[in-house]
Structure formats: structure tokens, C-alpha cells
Amino acid sequence: MTALLVYGAYGYTGELVAGELCSRGHDPVLAGRNGAKLGRVGTRLGCETRAFPVKDADGHLDGVDVVLNCAGPFVETAEPLADACLGAGVDYLDVTGEIPVFESLARRDDDASDAGATLLPGVGFDVVPTDCLAAHLVGRLPDATHLALGFEPHGGISPGTAATAVGQLGEGGAVRRDGRLLSVPPAHRQRRIDFGNGTRTAVTFPWGDVATAYRSTGIPNVEVYIPVPSGARRALKASKYLGPLFDADPVQDGLQSLVRRFVDGPDADERETGRAYVWGEVRNDATGETAVSRLVTPETYAFTVDAASTAAERTLDGDAPGGYQTPATAFGADFVTTLDGVTRTDDDDEDDDES
Ligand SMILES: NC(=O)c1ccc[n+]([C@@H]2O[C@H](COP(=O)([O-])OP(=O)(O)OC[C@H]3O[C@@H](n4cnc5c(N)ncnc54)[C@H](OP(=O)(O)O)[C@@H]3O)[C@@H](O)[C@H]2O)c1
Structure with a gap:
């Protein structure tokens, strides 16, 4: 079963994170809106690819347990991807640092709890x-x-x-x-x-x-x-x-x-x-x-790659509680x-x- 999907996998950060997850033995699905750019990374890493814009995400989460969104500005990508995740009971993580994104996802706390899903933005150097x-x-x-x-x-x-x-x-x-x-x-x-x-x-x-x-x-x-x-x-x-x-x-x-x-x-x-x-x-x-x-x-980027990959792994392992979380509420003060x-x-x- 496919478990982890990295969206924005051909951006600077997304490609580093996808490579790190592969080197840790995972087989992530790589996703993004541009099929040609995605194909290049998918071929290099030997991973399945799914090309789709964020507004169509709900049709592309089959077999996925956790989405790690690396496509920013996140004011454009977080809400549609998080919506699709909540609809499918899939956990959502990202590497945003944008205050409006944290605030809008926090307002979905009850929706996430009801869906049995985790909303965990900010798993990079920020924050x-x-x-x-x-x-x-x-x-x-x-x-x-x-x-x-x-x-x-x-x-x-x-x-x-x-x-x-x-x-x-x-x-x-x-x-x-x-x-x-x-x-x-x-x-x-x-x-x-x-x-x-x-x-x-x-x-x-x-x-x-x-x-x-x-x-x-x-x-x-x-x-x-x-x-x-x-x-x-x-x-x-x-x-x-x-x-x-x-x-x-x-x-x-x-x-x-x-x-x-x-x-x-x-x-x-x-x-x-x-x-x-x-x-x-x-x-x-x-x-x-x-x-x-x-x-x-x-x-900061080396840190982001390690932190985001580790947060995704721990979420896959079921360590993150449901609902809206910060890195520290999800994994504790000593996570870092x-x-x-x-x-x-x-x-x-x-x-x-x-x-
Ligand atoms: N939390 C942290 O500490 C931390 C660390 C690193 C990065 N970041 C953030 O992560 C984001 C990405 O940084 P980066 O350096 O990897 O950027 P990048 O190399 O420019 O890559 C951005 C990626 O996002 C995609 N993207 C942008 N807007 C999109 C949209 N509306 N729909 C779908 N895909 C979209 C791009 O796809 P296209 O090429 O098709 O546009 C590309 O794959 C930035 O917002 C950055 O601030 C945060």
C-alpha cells in the first residue's frame, strides 16, 4: 500500500525531502502540478508520480495515509490540499511558515478530529x-x-x-x-x-x-x-x-x-x-x-529536510494525535x-x- 505522498516534489525543498525519504527506505508517491518536471524527479528517484493541481487533489489520494506538502507559497496550496486530506481521512503535513496558513488550519481542528486526521503544518525550520x-x-x-x-x-x-x-x-x-x-x-x-x-x-x-x-x-x-x-x-x-x-x-x-x-x-x-x-x-x-x-x-534547509522527513515518518507510525497540531504538541518539546x-x-x- 502506498503510504506517503510528497506534493511539490520537484521544488528545491520537495526534491531534497523526497530524496531523503527514499534514502531512508520509503517509497513515496511524488506529486506536483507540472507533469514534465515531476517526471524528471520520479525517474531519478524511481518513484511513482501523480501530476495534478491542488484543486483536484481529492481524486489523487488513493492508498495515501500521509500528505507532506512542500509546495509554497502555502497560502495557495495548503487549504485545498488539507481539504482533500480531511475528506479522505488522510494526515496533512507541510513546511509552511506563513501565519495566515497556521491560523486557517487551526480553525479546522474540529474537522480534523472528526475526520480522524492530523493537521500538522510547519514541520521545517519554521517552526x-x-x-x-x-x-x-x-x-x-x-x-x-x-x-x-x-x-x-x-x-x-x-x-x-x-x-x-x-x-x-x-x-x-x-x-x-x-x-x-x-x-x-x-x-x-x-x-x-x-x-x-x-x-x-x-x-x-x-x-x-x-x-x-x-x-x-x-x-x-x-x-x-x-x-x-x-x-x-x-x-x-x-x-x-x-x-x-x-x-x-x-x-x-x-x-x-x-x-x-x-x-x-x-x-x-x-x-x-x-x-x-x-x-x-x-x-x-x-x-x-x-x-x-x-x-x-x-x-536551515538541511534541518528542514531532516525535520519534515522525520515528522512524516512519525505520523505514518501513528505518533501524531488527531486534530490540529504544532510540532511540539504532536511530538513533544524534545522532538528537536x-x-x-x-x-x-x-x-x-x-x-x-x-x-
Ligand atoms: N518551514 C521552513 O522552514 C521552510 C523550509 C524550506 C522551504 N519552505 C517553504 O517551502 C516553499 C517551497 O520552497 P522551495 O524553495 O522548495 O521553492 P521552489 O523551489 O520555488 O519550489 C516551489 C514548489 O512549489 C510548487 N508550487 C508553487 N505554487 C504552487 C501552486 N499554486 N500549486 C501547485 N504547486 C505550486 C512549485 O511548482 P511549479 O514549479 O509548478 O510552480 C514548486 O514545485 C516556500 O514557501 C518556502 O518558504 C519552508
Whole structure:
């Protein structure tokens, strides 16, 4: 019986994930909307292929237990694929980092439970390390009221990540405050943070944990930070005035064509040698108590391939509960430490300054 279907299997990330699953002894069905591109990967990996657009997915899930969606922007692909999965009682996973996708899938929690299926978005670098770190931190300070997360990646980005980021340029920033998602200007807050590789100036960034960490930890206030050089910080802050411009079709078309021409994604050597530094802090506002933990992980795409493949395997094994899940609610805070090359440290010495 066919068990696992990888959608978007000829994209940069999807092809790496499909190759990894084959090297682990699986025989995934490879899927995507372009039959010619799919055929090339199917021949190389010796796998069955199914070419279909996401809107026709419900006719192509015969014999499938788990769908792993690697086709983004996920605002275009997640809902139709998840709908088809729920209709067929199939588990749905993806590697999105898009806040609207996490939120819309979370609203299908009851539907997924009724269908006896798992909805588990975000099984890549966004959000496995930060989500698991958040769950670990709330274990250290169960009455935390505030959660700050962040990461410093070393390595390039893939065409799909660049295209997805360009598509979100006009949306500004996002944080969670008192349990509610709040739109804020880009680079809304700034802090000095030691992600584990020296102290950097970092700014708030609309990373997926703003959606997911509340569900993994119950902490009502969540911010995510990335380090940004001063010139880029100024540009980010100025971009709040340019939001509508970034959303204009001609500007989007131009930026997307630049991405297609110039962005290739990290090569094998960069994936092998790159690292990412992940930091998290919980704080109880009333007592002033804090706890800080950090992770060092492999390069973000190498990590994504391992995390997504392992999450798919564990879902096939029946380890993921039904309904909407985050990586940490599905597999626990320690899931990240079971992945290759990940180390976690706890440190109560907090020396970061807010500004
Ligand atoms: N969570 C994480 O940490 C993480 C890590 C890696 C990547 N990602 C995300 O994963 C996505 C893919 O990244 P990538 O670098 O692999 O991109 P890529 O190389 O550009 O591949 C994108 C894939 O998605 C397909 N696709 C796009 N829109 C589609 C649609 N409407 N219907 C059907 N297929 C569609 C593309 O097919 P066509 O060629 O036919 O358009 C292609 O197969 C991005 O959104 C990226 O942000 C997330």
C-alpha cells in the first residue's frame, strides 16, 4: 500500500525531502502540478508520480495515509490540499511558515478530529526548533506570561522562500499580545540578543511562532526576533510606508521574476557546513522571573529536510494525535533534540537589554 505522498516534489525543498525519504527506505508517491518536471524527479528517484493541481487533489489520494506538502507559497496550496486530506481521512503535513496558513488550519481542528486526521503544518525550520524550544521553556517556567524567540541563520535561502517572503512584503509585522494576533509595523521592537554566537541587534519579525507558540505553550504574549544589520533595520522600518506599494501587481511581478532569475538555494556544501542559532526566553511579568534556552542546529534547509522527513515518518507510525497540531504538541518539546546535529542548552543568565 502506498503510504506517503510528497506534493511539490520537484521544488528545491520537495526534491531534497523526497530524496531523503527514499534514502531512508520509503517509497513515496511524488506529486506536483507540472507533469514534465515531476517526471524528471520520479525517474531519478524511481518513484511513482501523480501530476495534478491542488484543486483536484481529492481524486489523487488513493492508498495515501500521509500528505507532506512542500509546495509554497502555502497560502495557495495548503487549504485545498488539507481539504482533500480531511475528506479522505488522510494526515496533512507541510513546511509552511506563513501565519495566515497556521491560523486557517487551526480553525479546522474540529474537522480534523472528526475526520480522524492530523493537521500538522510547519514541520521545517519554521517552526520546529522555535516551537520545541518554546515548549521546553514553558516547562522551565510554567507561569510565564511572555515568550520571546529568535534565530540567527547562517546560509543562503531557496527560491521558494524568497518568493514567499516577497509575497508577504506588504503585510508588515505581527506579534501576539494578550492572546490575540496583532499587526505591527515591520521591525516594531529592537533588542540586543545573544543567539549563541555573539550578541547582535535584532528586530521583531512575523515568524510562524507568533501563531503556533500560543497553541504549544498557552503563553499569551509572543514575539520573534531576527538579527538585522543597521542599514537593513532602517530599510525595514521605512518599509512600513511602502506596504501598499509592495502589494501592487507590477512590483510583485518584477520582484518575483528577480527571485526566479537570481535565487538558487544553498548548495550541498552550504547545507553541510551551515549552522543556525536559536534562542528563546520566557518571563513572568509579575515576578520578573526569566529562563533562557538555546539550540544550535544544522543549516536551515538541511534541518528542514531532516525535520519534515522525520515528522512524516512519525505520523505514518501513528505518533501524531488527531486534530490540529504544532510540532511540539504532536511530538513533544524534545522532538528537536532527536534530530541530527541539534544541541540544546539552558542558561538563566539573562543579560539582554530592551531598547
Ligand atoms: N518551514 C521552513 O522552514 C521552510 C523550509 C524550506 C522551504 N519552505 C517553504 O517551502 C516553499 C517551497 O520552497 P522551495 O524553495 O522548495 O521553492 P521552489 O523551489 O520555488 O519550489 C516551489 C514548489 O512549489 C510548487 N508550487 C508553487 N505554487 C504552487 C501552486 N499554486 N500549486 C501547485 N504547486 C505550486 C512549485 O511548482 P511549479 O514549479 O509548478 O510552480 C514548486 O514545485 C516556500 O514557501 C518556502 O518558504 C519552508
